[in-house]
Amino acid sequence: MKRVVITGLGAITPLGNSVAEFWQNIIKGKSGAGPITKFDASLFKTRFAHEVRNFDAERYFERKEIRKYDLFTQYAVAASDEALADSGLDLGALTDAQRAEIGVIWASGNGGISTFEQQLEEFYEGDGTPRFNPFFIPKMIVDIAAGVISIRHRFYGPNYATVSACASSNTAIISAFDTIRMGKAEIMVTGGSEAAITKSSIGGFGASQALSKNNENPEKASRPFDRDRDGFVAGEGAGALVLEELEHAKARGAKIYAEIAGGGMAADAYHLTGTPADGHGARLGMEKALKDAGIAANKIGSVNAHATSTPQGDLSELNAVQSVFGDHPVLITATKSMTGHLLGAAGAIESIISALSVNTGIVPATINLENLDANAPQGLQIVTGNSVKTSQEFVMNNTFGFGGHTATTIFRKFSDTSD
Template sequence: MGAAVAVTGIGLVTSAGVGVSRSWPVLLTGVSTAASLAELAGLPVTLGCQVPRFDPAEAVGPRRAWRLDRHVQFAVTAAREAVTDAGLDPDGWAGDRVAVVLGNGGGGTTTWEREHATFLNAGADKVSPLALPMSLPNMAAAQLGIDLRARGPNLSVATACASGATAIAVGRDLLRSGAADVVLTGGTEALLTPYNVAAFARAGALSRRNDRPAAASRPFDAERDGFVLGEGAGILVLETVAHARSRGAHVWARLAGCGLTSDAFHVTAPDPDGAGATAAIRTALDDAAMSALDIDHVNAHGTSTPLNDAAEARVLRDMTQGRAVPVTSLKGVLGHALGAAGAIEAAGAVLSLRESLIPPTANVTRVDPAVDLDIVTGVPRVLTGDTVLSTSFGFGGQNAALIFTRP
């Protein structure tokens, strides 16, 4: 095992609100944020979980806002909050010892869709000269480094819906390798656009409850019919425990174990046997020098799709060995933020440890009998244990498992 790693800062931009102080109370209500969206009118799916009242000029400054794609605006906003929460100041830190590892699935598709329409309708001369630097998939990490003067390793991770969690694991490894003293890590995504919604709908992944959007995202429920597309960002500040203590920082949690695997099975469907997911969890447990009996709560991937929830439930049921370990999925409230989801849920796992509360899973009126898990529903539940497992699984069969413990 390498050096112990601490979480010292958290930043969130979600469909529940901008900032931890707005997102966390909404998560505790267990009420979905999904709504009908005017920009999706006429599509097969017209609902989504959109970040509310997000003013880019206010969030990142008017001079920068128009140069940044929406997903980068989210990342910078969440990162600034996380750095402040950690008690760090970019004006005073050793920037060459600060790394950035950011997960992202689609890059700047808001910009790409707009500029492609301009290209088709108005011609090549009307395409913005900023089209590429606003839409390339590495630009969220790059712009975050520029904004916060973080001059250490700067990496972008793309493992679809596991991207945010994978980035956290890679960030942890950078700390253990000695390549950085501080890592800003997590994920960001803004794929709630007409093209992406149409594509996911054609793939059969989205809920079609257009008439009841608030009831559409229902992880582990017997009547689930697909996920609801969301957006947002989650950023964690990671440091070695020794570094955090040396500067007198608070430690919200420890990142005790990480596991990354691949199903090598199918581009969109999970391995029905769950071998890859199981291996990721076992790897994280081994990394943390723990057994499955040490897990006190699971913040599940729980997408609300029939295949994913069934496969994940089998994996978790086998792992818990019949114990009533409380399981929740934040996607019932937030929808599926894709490349940001694993990072947002990792932040949720840390907040559960910090606040000793487990948010309920939204819209679970009848747990699928095949799930056979202790799904937290209705109201928050007190978390009495010390260890939380957060799971993330992506298209392509890429799996990530993170284990957090109380400090």
């Protein structure tokens, strides 16, 4: 198998609209939560979220073009543009043959949900005449972001979308990783985007009792593993990674953030939205990722946990982590405490965090964890307070989704002499 490295990163997040700003706020332990501004949430049980701020679509599109794209696609283009610029690829010099070796695998859990919601509202508020926007379908479908990125840069390689709810981005990254290491492309743009802070999304997640209702103190609401957690806080944005075959990256003198060492996917096969107490599917995904990377669990320095701040899900994951790592003192962080839960884009921004973490040795802290749940396994080393600096060669990133999907990626500190 060919080796695969990360040569470009891009981010649109509640903590900043660039990777540099995002990473600095993660290290500082800032929260991106605040009152919902995208619609009138005054009658909703949950009235706050982690929104992207100061996003200017005109930086990326002509004004007349913006109406063609749902916000989740706009975020995807913005993040992928940053990642491609960061990679140092000379896009203008590419031949058609080279463009055929570059593909896009992009993820979203909800796609153009705001477009779907808006079009139905307009229809039912009208006189019954079926008047729909001609861009309705292409704005809404989940695969369109992958298509738009490809069209924008004339990338002719493999192009599709992955959907596995909140595991979608990690699924995309694993798929892109596999595509390169099997020799089916030299470069892949991958990641995920979500723009689901809408009435139907917040209302739907609220009806399923998944969202926090801590409206009085939004910045403290996302509190993974804490005894007082009461649900996740919705987030939005995008994360993009440029993956590249190692020898191709070296030949053009590209900077390398990290290497992707392995990926594992599995299923809980348990419940529509819940997770089993023992975290069976999570454990299987982590074990498969370790096997794929060819390493033992004691090689992992830190785990970026899925840890959405739901009562059942957090404990399930901790039980799975303990079953995989045993007495190995792996550090655990839960960065959704700062970003909120970006749903289908969560794995993408958390992969950026993981890549930078293994590159710098900095493990971000879990904020808002004041009183560990008494039912949590004993002896786990959850990073709280401030970020810590440590020596680590491997970082693991977990994501899980409604439907029982689990996807785990492993990032390795790059060394040209690595096996």
